[in-house]
Amino acid sequence: MQENIPKGCNSLCRACAHRNITSEESAEQKMAWLAHALSPWGKELRSIKTPLAQERWGYREKVSLLTQWSQEARWQIGMIACKHFVNLQTCPIHSERVRKMILWISESIPTPEIFSLSLYAQTGKQATLILKTNVKPDLCWLVEHEKYLSQTGIEGLWLHLHPSAGRRLFGKRNWHLLWGKPRSYNEMGLIYGPTAFQQLIPNLYIQSLREAQDFLTPQKNDSIIDLYCGSGASLRLWTIFGARTIGVEISAEAVENASINAPLAQILRGTCSLRIPQLNEWAKNTPLQHRLAYVNPPRVGLEPDVRHWLATEYRPLRLAYLSCNAGTLARDLAFFEGNGYFVEHITPYDFFPNTYHVETLTLLQRKGECPYFHLGLNKFHYETCSSSLVIKKVCFSKTTLSV
Known part of the structure; x- marks a missing residue:
């Protein structure tokens, strides 16, 4: 069994199925699945390439998360599991940048009557607040929270108005850059934007x-x-x-x-x-x-x-x-x-x-x-x-x- 799960892991979360087993056990399970699914090529199947120990936690820089206004009068960011909302504010799989942005959202964004946040998406240094509406809300509140925003590691914050957001997260229109710049560079020197797909390690x-x-x-x-x-x-x-x-x-x-x-x-x-x-x-x-x-x-x-x-x-x-x-x-x-x-x-x-x-x-x-x-x-x-x-x-x- 996994002995060193970092603090903050929500036991109700269903995203990390292998968090309670060791990296060796996880690799064995993945190899067993591949040996079954790719059985005609068993002789050609090599050993699994795994990340360094320090890369196994805090690596997730791309997230798509639900939002919910809580009884504590603040936004919660997480997922639905077994019909219950699971708060992922302290998730140890998320990168520090993601955790800082989730904290910024919970402490900075006003009530649903002012800003009806539905979803939150982040790709590296580009973050997106998604509202299920075509109506642009009042953004006067943002000015007083920009200072801390600059300390999260985010370089661009977007507002995306998308009434049918759900399984399909993004639409083509109604993108508004609220703060920062529209593109960033990743560790490989490649430019990317808010909807980019990137390998996380x-x-x-x-x-x-x-x-x-x-x-x-x-x-x-x-x-x-x-x-x-x-x-x-x-x-x-x-x-x-x-x-x-x-x-x-x-x-x-x-x-x-x-x-x-x-x-x-x-x-x-x-x-x-x-x-x-x-x-x-x-x-x-x-x-x-x-x-x-x-x-x-x-x-x-x-x-x-x-x-x-x-x-x-x-x-x-x-x-x-x-x-x-x-x-x-x-x-x-x-x-x-x-x-x-x-x-x-x-x-x-x-x-x-x-x-x-x-x-x-x-x-x-x-x-x-x-x-x-x-x-x-x-x-x-x-x-x-x-x-x-x-x-x-x-x-x-x-x-x-x-x-």
Whole structure:
């Protein structure tokens, strides 16, 4: 059993299913689940990559939480569990920045009659107050609370008026920047906004990008398609190594940020399935041996027509697939194997410690092709030399992705 749960953990909270077991037990459970869900590829399944001990708590910088006006005449921030409101003001999984903002809300925002707060969302240094209305409320109260707001670590505070907010948290319109600046930089030097998705443990995410880059080895003669590319972390990496790069992303904010984070990449906005004609046109002059792909789909996995197009038309020599759902990953891998691909290996990443969630990076190779021919190296030399030949060319900075 877990012996050192930090103070402040609410026993009614259902978010952290593994908080009462050790990190070793959690890893074993996740590996057991993956071994079951990905049983056809059991031999290719590697040991799970886990975060450092100090990264297992206080790591959650992206939250979407409910609000409630309490009998103590202050706002509470939390979730609904078993039809009861669970106050998460002192949650030890939340980062210090999130905890400070929750405290600021409880002490600063006036009554529901003045400011009818419904939801609170935070992504890193960008925070959003969500009201289920189209009517902008009186904001005179904000002036006297700005001083403490500047001490929370937040750089931008937004008001979002969204009458139908719920399962779908954000709408397209009625965004108002109340305080600070509209964009921030994360630990990897990437710009992001209030609706961005970001992996919560940067060091571990960087490891996964390293592994994908080490396998794909994009070079100047290669073309790489990056689907569900988000704010451009992976896009920037491919362009750093000289590869011709295109990404597809549905979020307008993410596309805007990706164009700044990866200015050398071409970026298409929309669903991946609707962008297949443009992707075909972009790739038509690239020989098969120079086609690469990186995909990071949501939990539903690859769209059926995207999966079919990748495996039967675009046919990349190598493909890296970061998945957050082993079930849909198994479905997609079976399709790829039925269309001339084999799985090199699967590496699990514990991006969400103390929960049951686990992500995996799968590396696929087109059958009949040697993945090392383009380097002029055999496999042994490639594996022992790759980090010095490739990885170390990139360093930490505000303008360069840190890998």
